[in-house]
Amino acid sequence: MKKIVTFGEVLLNLAAQGDLRLKQSNSLDLRFAGAESNVAASLAQFGENVTYITRVPKNDLAEKVINTLRGLGVDTSKVVYGGDRIGIIFFENGAVYKSSKVIYDRAGSSIATIQEGSIDWKQAFDGADWFHWTGITPALSASAAAVTKEALIAAREMGLTISGDYNFRKNLWQWGKDHTEVMPELLAFCDVMSGIHPDVNIVEEAVSDELYASAGEDMMKKYPNCKVVVFTARGSISASHNTWQGVIYDGEKVYRSANYDITHIVDRVGGGDSFMAALIYGLRNYPTKQEAVEFAAAASTLKHLIAGDQNMVSVEEVEALMNGPKNGLINR
Amino acid sequence: MKKIVTFGEVLLNLAAQGDLRLKQSNSLDLRFAGAESNVAASLAQFGENVTYITRVPKNDLAEKVINTLRGLGVDTSKVVYGGDRIGIIFFENGAVYKSSKVIYDRAGSSIATIQEGSIDWKQAFDGADWFHWTGITPALSASAAAVTKEALIAAREMGLTISGDYNFRKNLWQWGKDHTEVMPELLAFCDVMSGIHPDVNIVEEAVSDELYASAGEDMMKKYPNCKVVVFTARGSISASHNTWQGVIYDGEKVYRSANYDITHIVDRVGGGDSFMAALIYGLRNYPTKQEAVEFAAAASTLKHLIAGDQNMVSVEEVEALMNGPKNGLINR
Amino acid sequence: MKKIVTFGEVLLNLAAQGDLRLKQSNSLDLRFAGAESNVAASLAQFGENVTYITRVPKNDLAEKVINTLRGLGVDTSKVVYGGDRIGIIFFENGAVYKSSKVIYDRAGSSIATIQEGSIDWKQAFDGADWFHWTGITPALSASAAAVTKEALIAAREMGLTISGDYNFRKNLWQWGKDHTEVMPELLAFCDVMSGIHPDVNIVEEAVSDELYASAGEDMMKKYPNCKVVVFTARGSISASHNTWQGVIYDGEKVYRSANYDITHIVDRVGGGDSFMAALIYGLRNYPTKQEAVEFAAAASTLKHLIAGDQNMVSVEEVEALMNGPKNGLINR
Amino acid sequence: MKKIVTFGEVLLNLAAQGDLRLKQSNSLDLRFAGAESNVAASLAQFGENVTYITRVPKNDLAEKVINTLRGLGVDTSKVVYGGDRIGIIFFENGAVYKSSKVIYDRAGSSIATIQEGSIDWKQAFDGADWFHWTGITPALSASAAAVTKEALIAAREMGLTISGDYNFRKNLWQWGKDHTEVMPELLAFCDVMSGIHPDVNIVEEAVSDELYASAGEDMMKKYPNCKVVVFTARGSISASHNTWQGVIYDGEKVYRSANYDITHIVDRVGGGDSFMAALIYGLRNYPTKQEAVEFAAAASTLKHLIAGDQNMVSVEEVEALMNGPKNGLINR
Amino acid sequence: MKKIVTFGEVLLNLAAQGDLRLKQSNSLDLRFAGAESNVAASLAQFGENVTYITRVPKNDLAEKVINTLRGLGVDTSKVVYGGDRIGIIFFENGAVYKSSKVIYDRAGSSIATIQEGSIDWKQAFDGADWFHWTGITPALSASAAAVTKEALIAAREMGLTISGDYNFRKNLWQWGKDHTEVMPELLAFCDVMSGIHPDVNIVEEAVSDELYASAGEDMMKKYPNCKVVVFTARGSISASHNTWQGVIYDGEKVYRSANYDITHIVDRVGGGDSFMAALIYGLRNYPTKQEAVEFAAAASTLKHLIAGDQNMVSVEEVEALMNGPKNGLINR
Amino acid sequence: MKKIVTFGEVLLNLAAQGDLRLKQSNSLDLRFAGAESNVAASLAQFGENVTYITRVPKNDLAEKVINTLRGLGVDTSKVVYGGDRIGIIFFENGAVYKSSKVIYDRAGSSIATIQEGSIDWKQAFDGADWFHWTGITPALSASAAAVTKEALIAAREMGLTISGDYNFRKNLWQWGKDHTEVMPELLAFCDVMSGIHPDVNIVEEAVSDELYASAGEDMMKKYPNCKVVVFTARGSISASHNTWQGVIYDGEKVYRSANYDITHIVDRVGGGDSFMAALIYGLRNYPTKQEAVEFAAAASTLKHLIAGDQNMVSVEEVEALMNGPKNGLINR
Ligand SMILES: [Ca+2]
Ligand SMILES: [Ca+2]
Ligand SMILES: [Ca+2]
Ligand SMILES: [Ca+2]
Ligand SMILES: [Ca+2]
Ligand SMILES: [Ca+2]
Ligand SMILES: [Ca+2]
Ligand SMILES: [Ca+2]
Ligand SMILES: [Ca+2]
Ligand SMILES: [Ca+2]
Ligand SMILES: [Ca+2]
Ligand SMILES: [Ca+2]
Numbered sequence A, B, C, D, E, F: 001m002k003k004i005v006t007f008g009e010v011l012l013n014l015a016a017q018g019d020l021r022l023k024q025s026n027s028l029d030l031r032f033a034g035a036e037s038n039v040a041a042s043l044a045q046f047g048e049n050v051t052y053i054t055r056v057p058k059n060d061l062a063e064k065v066i067n068t069l070r071g072l073g074v075d076t077s078k079v080v081y082g083g084d085r086i087g088i089i090f091f092e093n094g095a096v097y098k099s100s101k102v103i104y105d106r107a108g109s110s111i112a113t114i115q116e117g118s119i120d121w122k123q124a125f126d127g128a129d130w131f132h133w134t135g136i137t138p139a140l141s142a143s144a145a146a147v148t149k150e151a152l153i154a155a156r157e158m159g160l161t162i163s164g165d166y167n168f169r170k171n172l173w174q175w176g177k178d179h180t181e182v183m184p185e186l187l188a189f190c191d192v193m194s195g196i197h198p199d200v201n202i203v204e205e206a207v208s209d210e211l212y213a214s215a216g217e218d219m220m221k222k223y224p225n226c227k228v229v230v231f232t233a234r235g236s237i238s239a240s241h242n243t244w245q246g247v248i249y250d251g252e253k254v255y256r257s258a259n260y261d262i263t264h265i266v267d268r269v270g271g272g273d274s275f276m277a278a279l280i281y282g283l284r285n286y287p288t289k290q291e292a293v294e295f296a297a298a299a300s301t302l303k304h305l306i307a308g309d310q311n312m313v314s315v316e317e318v319e320a321l322m323n324g325p326k327n328g329l330i331n332r
C-alpha cells in the first residue's frame, strides 16, 4: 500500500512521575509529544508505511526523539535539521477533580523557525497517497503556516487524500494573525477534517444523529472538498472517568461507534490523535465506514489506558476490543 | 495581612512506594507528616504569612524536613532545636477493601521531651493574629500538653483568634492522663473548633442541617468562646472512593459545601488538615462563611488527589474547582 | 498442626513497571509466579506449616526465588536441584478495556524435565496431612504428569487430604496428550477440587444455588472421592473492576460468601490461588464451611488489591475484612 | 553578621541518571544550576545570611527551583517575577575519557529579558556588606549586562565588598558585544576577583608562587580596586580523577591550600562556584587568608564528591576535612 | 556439621540512594544492619547451619527484616517477639574525602529492653557448637549486657566455642557503666576474639609480625581462654580506596592473608563482620589456619564490592578469588 | 557508501541495577546484547548504512529489541520472524575483585532453530560491500552454523569484504561438533579476522611488535584470504581498571594504537564488539591503517565508559578523544 505522510512539531514531553505534581516530582520521565508525530507513530504500529516530517536541531535530545520515532517504524529520512531547539512540554497527570497540567516551553523551536522552501514536498510525497496535518503547525509562526500551505498545495497537485485536525490551542496563534484568518484557506484543501473546532459548538454530550448531520453539512458547505467530517464525543465525568465515542458523517449518513465507558483513565493525552490515526487506517483498510469508526474508537479507547502520548497498540489488539467482549480478561 | 502561627509535631513519613505494602517495598519515599505542619504548608501555598513552631533534633533528617517546610514558604525561624530524635511514621496506601496502614515510631521525639518555657510565645506571636493547634500535641507527653497550654494562654492574652482540631488518636495519650482530663481546658480557648471528636458521634453520612446545628450548639454551650464549629462529612464507600463535604455552624446557621464524589483517591492522608487550613484561609479572605466552607471543601478534595500529606495547591487552583466545572479537563 | 505440602512450577515473573506496557518498560520488576507456590506463600502468611516442592536449576535466579519463598516462611528444604533453567513469565498489567498480557517463556524448565523417582514422596509427606496440586504441572510434560501421579498415589497411601485446582491453560498441554486424557485420573484422587474447569461451563455471573449444587453434584458423581467442590464467581466488568464471590458445595449444601465489588483492582493475578490457599486454611481452622468460604473470599479480595502474585496478608487482616466494615478506613 | 547578596541566572538542570548518556536516559533528574545561585546555596549551608536575586517566570517549574533555594536557607524575597521561561541545562556526567556533556537551552529566559530598573538595588543591598556576581550574567543579553552594572554601581555606593567570577562561557556572549568590550568596566568594581579568565593563560598545572604572584599583580594593575586575586588549579588527569588546589594572592603574598587528589569524582560541576562561596565565607570568618583558602579548597573538594551543582556541606564537615585526617573514615 | 548461633541487635538500615547525601535523597533504600545478623547471613551463604537470636517487635517492619534473614537461610525460629520498636540506622555512603555518615536512631529498641530470662539458652544452643557475639549488645542496656552474660555462661557450660568481636562504638555505652567495667568479664569467655579494641592501639598500617604476635600475647595473657586473636589491617587511603588484610595469631604463629588493594570501594560497611563470619567458616572447614585467614580476607574483600551490610557471596566465589587470579575477568 | 551487513543472535540483556548483584536486584534493566547487533548499532552511530539480520519470534519482547535497533539507525527490514523465543542474558556488573557475572538462558532461541534457506542472502547483500559475522553464531546449533556458511558463500560470490570475530565462548558449542571442526572452514572466507582465538595464546599484556607480527603471520598462513589480523590487548588490572590497546597486522606492518588507561570502568561488556565496529569504520573511512586502529581504540575505550553493550558514540566524539587531550574536560 502507498505511504502516508504527516508533518508538524515534535516536542520533548517531560512528565512528572506517577501521581506526583510537577511541583513534587524530582525526576521527570522523558517522552515525546506532538499531534502529527503521534498520528505517525500510531499508523506505524498498525503496519502502515508512514513518513513523518519535521525540523529539529542537531543535538542529542532531538536525536533521541527522532530515534524513538524511527524505532517505532516511522520513516524519518525526510526530517530536516537546523534551528536552535526542540520544544518542550512539561506534563502532570490529572485525577478526578484535579486537571492535568501542561507547561509549554516551545517558543523558538526549530519547526517554528523553519523557512519556506526548506522541504522538498515533491520528493516527500513521492509514493504517498495520504497527507495528514493539524492546526497546531500554522499556529506556531508565519513561516510554519506558509510551509503548511506549501505542503497542501503540493499534496493536492500530486493527488493525495488530505486529512486535517483543527486542534485549536488558545495559547498558540501568537505570531500576528488570528486562526480565523489562516485556517479556512488551509482547511479548504481537506478531504477529511475534524468537526470539532472553534467555529462550531463543542459536542461533548450525547447528541442526536440529526445534530451531527447538521454540523457536518455546515462544514461541507464551507469546505466543498470535504468528504468526511469527524467527531469525537467525550463525556468528561472527571479527569479519571470519561465516556468516549467516535462519529463520522460522509454527507449521507452518520456513523457512530460503540460508546466506551473509560472508568479508570491512565493517560488521556493523545486520545484525539490516536482516533485520527486509527480512522485514517480504518478508512483505508476496511470496506465500510462503520468499521472504520469502530476501529478508531476502539483504538483510541486503548490509548486512554496507555501511558504516554502515543498509542502503542497493534491492529490485532484493537480488533480484539472492537469485535470481542469488552471486559479486559487476562489472555493466557 | 498578619501572620498565622501553628505549633505541633512534625514527623518523617516513610512511605511504601506506589501500591506496594510496607512488607513488599524495598525503598521508602521520604516525606513529612504532622497535622499542624500540614496546615502551615497549606496556608503558605495560599500565600498566607505563616510561622510553624516545633522542636526537632540537630541532625540531617530534621534539617531536611525543616528545609522542605521553609522551601514551601513557611517561616521556620522559631523552630527550637534539641532532644534526641524526630518521630517517624511508616505508611502504606490503601485500595478499596485494603485499609491504609500506619506504623508509628514517634516515642521519645524532641517535641515529646520539650520543656515548659522553651518557647518564647510573646515573640512567636508578635505580628500574628491567628493560632492553630491540634489535640495531637497534648497527647504526646505531659510537657507537650503544658507547652500547648502556655501557647493558648499567650495567644489569648495577645488577642489572637484560636482554632483547634481535636484530632483524637487512640494510640496516643499514654503519658498518664486521659484526653477527657486534658482537652476540655484547652478547647475552652478556641474560637474555631472541629465538631468531630470523641465526645460527639462521628458524622459521616448525610446528616440534616438540624443535626449539625444541634451538635454545634452542644459544643458552643460547653465551650462558650467557640464561634465556629467545623464538621467534615466523609462517606467512606471504600479506601479508593469517598464522598467529602464540609459543614460549619456559626451559632446561627449551618453552611454546607458542595458534596464531592472522590471516585479515585490518590492519598487521603492530610485531608482533614487541608480542610482546616483552607477554612482558616477562607474565614480570613472571603466575605461570607459560605464561600469559606466552599473553598475549604474544594481545597481538601484536591488534597485527596495529591500524593503526600501536604496540599500542594494554589488559591487559583482551588477557586477553579470551587467556581468552575468539576470534570477535570486538561488545561492547555 | 500438621503440615501442608504443595508441588508445582515456580517461575520468574518479570513485570512491566506501573502502567507501562512490556513494549514501553525499560526495567522489569522481578517477582515470582506459579499457582502452587502462590498457595504455599499464602498459607505461610496465615501461619500454617507448609512445604513447597519443585525442581529448579542451581543458579542465582532460582536461588533468589527459593530464598524469597523461604523468607515468607515456606519450608523449601525438599526442593530438588537440577535441569537447565527456571521458567519465565513476562507480565503487563491491564486497565479497563486493556487486558493484562502474559508472555510465557517456560519451555525446557527444570520442572518440565523432572524425572520420575526424583522426589522421595514418603519423606516429603512425613508429618503432613494435606497435599495441594494444580492442573498446570501435568500440563508441562509427560514426566511432570507422571511425578504428579506419584505424589497423588503417595498422598493417598499416607492418608493426606488432597486438593486440586484444574487451572486449565490452553497454551500448555503440548507434550502429546490432551488434558482430557490425563486429568480425570488425577482428579479422582481429590477430596477438594475446583468446580470451574474446561468440562463445565464457566460460572462467572450470579448463578442460583440450584445451579451450583447441580454442577457440584456432577463433579461428585464423576469423582466420588470429592467432598468439597469449589467455585469462584468473577464478574468481569472490566480489567479494573470485578465482582468476586466464593461458593462451595459439600454434597449437601451450597455455601456462598459475601460478593465483593472490587472497583479499583491493583493486580488480579494469583486471585484464584489466594482463594484456594485461604479455603484450605478455612476448612482446617474454622468450625463451619460458611466461615471457611467467607475467609477465602475476603482473603482473595485483598489479593486483588496487592501487587504481585502472592497474597501478602495475615489472618488478622483477612478477619478484619471478613467480620468488619468494608470501607477501607485508615487504621491509626 | 551582615548579609551577602548574589545575582544571576538560575536554570533547571535536567540530568541523565547515573552513568547513562542523555541519549540513553529515559528519565531525567530535576536539579537546578547557575553559578550565583550555587554560591548563595553554599553560603546558606555555612549559616551565612544570603539573598539571591534573579528573574523567573510565574510557573510551577520556577516556583520549584525558588522553593528549593529558599528551603536551603537562601532569602528569595527579592526575586523578581516575569518573562516567559526559565533556562534549562541538560546534563550528562563524564567518566575517565568521556567528557561531561551539557546541552544549553537558555535563550529567551526571564533573566535575559530583564529590563533596567526592574530591581530596587538600594532595597536589595539594605543590610548587606558583600555582593557577588559572575561574568555569566552580562553574557546573557544587553539588558542583563546593564542590570549587572546597575547593581555594581549601587553596591559601590553603599560600600559593599564586591567579588566577581569571570566564568567565561564561549557559547554565550551572543548579544552583540564581545566580552572584552564589556567585562573590564564591570571587573573594575571588584575587590575580589578570579584570576583565571580569557585574558590570562589558564593555570591548571602546578605553578610556582612567583607565577601566581605575577599573574595577580597584572590583575591588580589592570583593576586597581582589586585586593584579592583567586586561582583554582585543577589537574585534569581524567574526567574521574582531578587534583584540586586553591591559591589566592593579596598583593603581598601567595596563599596556597593543600592540593587534593580527588581520585573518584562524583560530580565536578559547581566546583568553582563552591570554591568561591567558601572563600567568601573564609575571608569573612577566619582571621587569616591561609585559613580562608584552606576552607575554600576543602569545601570545594567535597563538592566534587556530591551529586548536583550545589555544595551540600556544613562548616563542621568542611573543617573536619580541612583540619583532620583525609582518608574518609566512617563516623559512628 | 553442628550449628552456629549468633545473638544481637538487628536494625533497619535506611540508606540514601546512590551517591546522594541523606539531605538530598528523596527515597531511602530499605536494608538491614547489625554485626551479628551480618555474621549469620554470611555464614548461611557459605552453607553453614546458623541460628540468629534477637528480640524484635511484632510489626511489619521487623517481620520484613526477619523474613529477609530467613530467606538468606538463617534459622530465625528462636527470635523473641516483644517491645516497642526496631532500631534504625540512616546511612549515606562516602566517597574519597567525604566520610560515610550514619545517624543512629536505636534507643528504646526491643533488644535494648529485653529482660533476663527471656531466652532459653539451653534450647537455643541445642545442636550447636559455636556461639558468636559482639560488644555492641552489652553496650545497649544493662539488661542486654546481662542477657549476653547469660548466653556466655550457657555456651561455656554446653561446651561451645565462643567468638567475640569488641566492636566498640563510642556513641553507645550510655546505660551507666563504661565498657571497661563490663567487657573484660565477657571477653574472658572467648576462644576467638578480635584484637582491635579500645585497649589496644589500632593497627591499620602494615605492621611487623612481631608486633602482631606481641599484641596477641597481651590479649592471651589477659584472657587465658583465648586461642585465636584476630586482626584486620585496613589501610584507609580514602573512603573509596582501602587496602585490606587479615591477620590471626594462635599463640604460636602469626598468619597473614594476601593484602588486597580495594581501589573502588562500593560499600565498606559490614566489612569487619564479613571477615569474622568467613574466619569462623575457615577455622571450621579448612585444615590450616593460613587457609582460614585467606578465606576470610578474600570473602571480606568481596563484601567491600557489594552494596549493603551483608556479604552475598558463596564459598565458590570466595575460593575463586582466594585461589585464582585477582583481576576481575568476566566469567562467560 | 555501500552498506554493511551483520548477522547473528540478538538477546535480551536483563541487568541487575547499579552495583547490585542479581541476587539482590528487585528490578532488572532491559537492554539488548549480541556481538553482531552491537557491531551494527555502533556502525549506525557512525553514520554507516548497516543492515542487521537475525531470526526472532513474533512477540512484544523481540519487537522491542528490533525497534531499538531500528531506532539506532540499523536497517532491520531483513530480520526473519519465527521460532519460539528470544535468548536471554542475565547480567551483573563487576567491581575490582568481583567479576561480572552472566547467566545465559539462550537455548532454543529462534536463531538457534533457524533452517537453511530461510534467508535470501542475494537480496540481503544487494548493495552491500562488507559482511561481518562472529563465531558465536555457528556455536549455537548445526543449522545456525549451516546458515552462517550459506552467508559466507554468498558474500564471497558477491564480492563483499568479510570480517569475522572468533568470539569463543566455552559454554556454547554444545550441538555435537567442536569449534575446531567448524571454524577453520568459515574463517577461511575472511579478509579481516580477530587474532585472539582459542588456537592462539591470548595476548593480554604488552607484547612486542615482533610477536604480533609472528602471530599474524601464522593466521595468514592458515587463512590465505586474510589481509588484516586484529588484536586487542587488555591489561586486566581489576574489574574496574583495565588498560586497552588495539593492534592490527596487515602482512607487512604492525599498527598499534595509543594504550588507554581506563581507570574507572563503567561497563566493559561489548568492548570487543565496539572495537571491531570502529575498525570496520576506520578501514573504510581513513586513508591509513594507523588512523583506523586509533579510531577503533578510542571508540572502544569510550564504550567501557558507557552503560550497556552498545557503543553510543558519534564519529565526532571518537575523533575528539583520538585527536585531542585525553583528560575528560567538561565541554560547555
Ligand atoms: Ca497530542
Ligand atoms: Ca491519573
Ligand atoms: Ca496529618
Ligand atoms: Ca491507593
Ligand atoms: Ca496463579
Ligand atoms: Ca491496572
Ligand atoms: Ca555552575
Ligand atoms: Ca562519573
Ligand atoms: Ca556491622
Ligand atoms: Ca562510594
Ligand atoms: Ca558482545
Ligand atoms: Ca562496576
Ligand code: NI
Residues within 6 Å of the ligand: A033, A034, A035, A269, A270, A309
Ligand atoms: Ni501530546
Ligand code: NI
Residues within 6 Å of the ligand: A240, A241, A263, A264, B263, B264
Ligand atoms: Ni472510575
Ligand code: NI
Residues within 6 Å of the ligand: A240, A264, A265, B264
Ligand atoms: Ni486510577
Ligand code: NI
Residues within 6 Å of the ligand: B033, B034, B035, B269, B270, B309
Ligand atoms: Ni499525616
Ligand code: NI
Residues within 6 Å of the ligand: B240, B241, B263, B264, C263, C264
Ligand atoms: Ni471509583
Ligand code: NI
Residues within 6 Å of the ligand: C032, C033, C034, C035, C269, C270, C309
Ligand atoms: Ni502468576
Ligand code: NI
Residues within 6 Å of the ligand: A263, A264, C240, C241, C262, C263, C264
Ligand atoms: Ni472502578
Ligand code: NI
Residues within 6 Å of the ligand: B240, B264, B265, C264
Ligand atoms: Ni487506583
Ligand code: NI
Residues within 6 Å of the ligand: C033, C034, C035, C038, C269, C270, C309
Ligand atoms: Ni500466577
Ligand code: NI
Residues within 6 Å of the ligand: D033, D034, D035, D269, D270, D309
Ligand atoms: Ni552549573
Ligand code: NI
Residues within 6 Å of the ligand: D240, D241, D262, D263, D264, F263, F264
Ligand atoms: Ni581514580
Ligand code: NI
Residues within 6 Å of the ligand: D264, E264, F264
Ligand atoms: Ni567510580
Ligand code: NI
Residues within 6 Å of the ligand: E033, E034, E035, E038, E269, E270, E309
Ligand atoms: Ni552494619
Ligand code: NI
Residues within 6 Å of the ligand: D263, D264, E240, E241, E262, E263, E264
Ligand atoms: Ni581508586
Ligand code: NI
Residues within 6 Å of the ligand: E033, E034, E035, E269, E270, E309
Ligand atoms: Ni553495619
Ligand code: NI
Residues within 6 Å of the ligand: F033, F034, F035, F038, F269, F270, F309
Ligand atoms: Ni554483549
